[in-house]
Amino acid sequence: MGRLSSCFALVLLAASALLPEASAATSAAATGTGKGQPPPSESKQPDVSTLCDCSTFTSRHLHDISAAERSPKWFVASESPVCATSHTDAVIDGITFASPCLALCQQQHIRHRGSCEDIDNGAFKLSEDFTFVSLADIRRSKAKDRQLTPAVVHRFRSDGYVFVGRITGGTVPQDLADEDDEKNEEKDEESQPRKYRDVMIVPGGDTYARLLASTDEEVRQRLMDKGMHDEDQDIREGNASLPTDWTMRPRPARDSDFSRGAINMTTDAPEEKCVVGGESRTIGSKQTDYPWRTSGFLSISTSDGDFRCSGIVAGSPITGMTAAHCFTNRKPGGGNVFVENFRARFCPGQSGSERPFGCVSVRRITVPGEWLSRRNRPREYDWGVMLFAVPIGAQTGYVPIGSACKRRLFTPKITVWMLSYPGFDDRSDRRRVFFEKRDDFNFRCRQKVNHKFDTNGGASGAGMTEFRNGYWWLRAVHNSAPRGRCRSNTAAKMTGRNSNQAREIIAEQSS
Structure with a gap:
């Protein structure tokens, strides 16, 4: 699916070191916080294999009520959505995953429980109109092609996508009208310093988010690298957008x-x-x-x-x-x-x-x-x-x-x-x-x-x-x-x- 940028390739190279069955240590849970609180001091490089079974993406400590709050075991004790990222710094560029182990087994760093929040800076979250299908329900599926397996989770990994879960319609959304459409129609599109990422959905509802959010400049550069220019830049070549x-x-x-x-x-x-x-x-x-x-x-x-x-x-x-x-x-x-x-x-x-x-x-x-x-x-x-x-x-x-x-x-x-x-x-x-x-x-x-x-x-x-x-x-x-x-x-x-x-x-x- 095309060439990846150098920084994108480095991230994927690092991610490829963790196979679903691997037991290599990672700081994924260590960076997990309770909405911005510092990581728990007790957890230094916790071993993902001690927290999750990455062949089934299940928690080894599910429903463990004895786990200290915000500890690695506490994060994986519930199969609730979490916000995670491939970054270890303070950059808000997170992705909402259906469960902690789903994120950890894809070498992501958990930021907090619940959906990611800052969409303007490139985070991917689900609105209240969409929900994740329970991973337990997926694992109990009788259809082999619909079960949660490493093949499903890592299907588009080499293309820069991570599996975030299987989404479905939650509450029935309103078909909201834009009341100010006509008033805003005369305003030109303004350049906004926000990132964006796309989301891929395959039949069955399996949903994958692009690993890294991109700025306008990064996308334009990748298009230029592929020989794709803006229509106005090179119209004399006929179809310059290809x-x-x-x-x-x-x-x-x-x-x-x-x-x-x-x-x-x-x-x-x-x-x-x-x-x-x-x-x-x-x-x-x-x-x-x-x-x-x-x-x-x-x-x-x-x-x-x-x-x-x-x-x-x-x-x-x-x-x-x-x-x-x-x-x-x-x-x-x-x-x-x-x-x-x-x-x-x-x-x-x-x-x-x-x-x-x-x-x-x-x-x-x-x-x-x-x-x-x-x-x-x-x-x-x-x-x-x-x-x-x-x-x-x-x-x-x-x-x-x-x-x-x-x-x-x-x-x-x-x-x-x-x-x-x-x-x-x-x-x-x-x-x-x-x-x-x-x-x-x-x-x-x-x-x-x-x-x-x-x-x-x-x-x-x-x-x-x-x-x-x-x-x-x-x-x-x-x-x-x-x-x-x-x-x-x-x-x-x-x-x-x-x-x-x-x-x-x-x-x-x-x-």
Whole structure:
């Protein structure tokens, strides 16, 4: 999954010295504190093997009420979440793990019991809407492929990820609307001195966090090392956001109209979610022309039912973009799903029962850590990178991730297309593709945008593309409609941090 930076490689080299069965001493528990209190004096380099069984990730002192408070035995006496880090200094860069032994057996240093707190400085925590599945429940699982084993825990270790547990929906989250969206729309994206990390979720809910949080500068440098430049830096090379050594690159395309088999909608969509100023979408047949064929229908099956979203082949032949909430958030009435036990298929170019390129399964979804960490679900982080089982983009082509935007006193507007698969209660859509073209898309440098494309449930995850300088670019991912008065919808823009983070994830997963 790509080359690691030198500092990243050193951390992984140090981590590789501890195998699941190893009994080498570590100061992991010694640095554990009770919310900032100094480490217990009695514990100097405690042996992890005396505290945990790293073949099953269980505590050897579970429920030991005699352990002194904040001692190593005290930390592992309860299988409750802990905040841990690979650092031994005071830098707040922690990751929330489902249990102490899960962290210790991955050579992490426990900071305190409970979830990590300082998300602005790169910590990964879970909001109250998500909880870890009990590790005891996982160990009792009858399905061998779902049990907690070293193979599961260390699956992505060489790629810089640690296993934090298996997450599931906790309390039902509110679909919070951003009341100040329109007031904040005119503010440019500001550079903020915070770190960020991404979180990978595989079918079954197994969740992995990137070991080290990154600054904007570190991510930009890694992208430069991979030959991936910002769109504005080298637009004359065509698709400058992609590595120069990739064999599959989007071909220049004309700014064509979406017309093959299209029919106009004659009535407003039933049970509209947010149709702005009357229906303006068009229904199309199966799509075999680029770039329309990169958009597709995303079906997600869980133990709680089947759900739908939209998506787009983007960034590489084997990756796609969609909304994070399609996989990680369940709201009243359905439409979104638990991460646990999900199975997903993506069918590019589909309309109705016609699937010109067949379907491909989704192997995993990677989302920004902030999406799982913040209670209010900020929509600028409501996006995710899908890794497909096979490079479907070899047949369809793919849309590169854009990065261009304008910082001006007035609001610049550009022409953008959106293809989506909205679902209606009367099932009149029959999984047909809908399209809309608007020339009032906000091109300011913000990570979130209000837009006036019409949407219904199922349109979440739709790619919003623009034709510029001979190429089609992904500008945003639609993700939400506000509650109450329907004046606009929202999308996560591919600018700044979003663009850099998405392209880095894609570069690693495509290598």
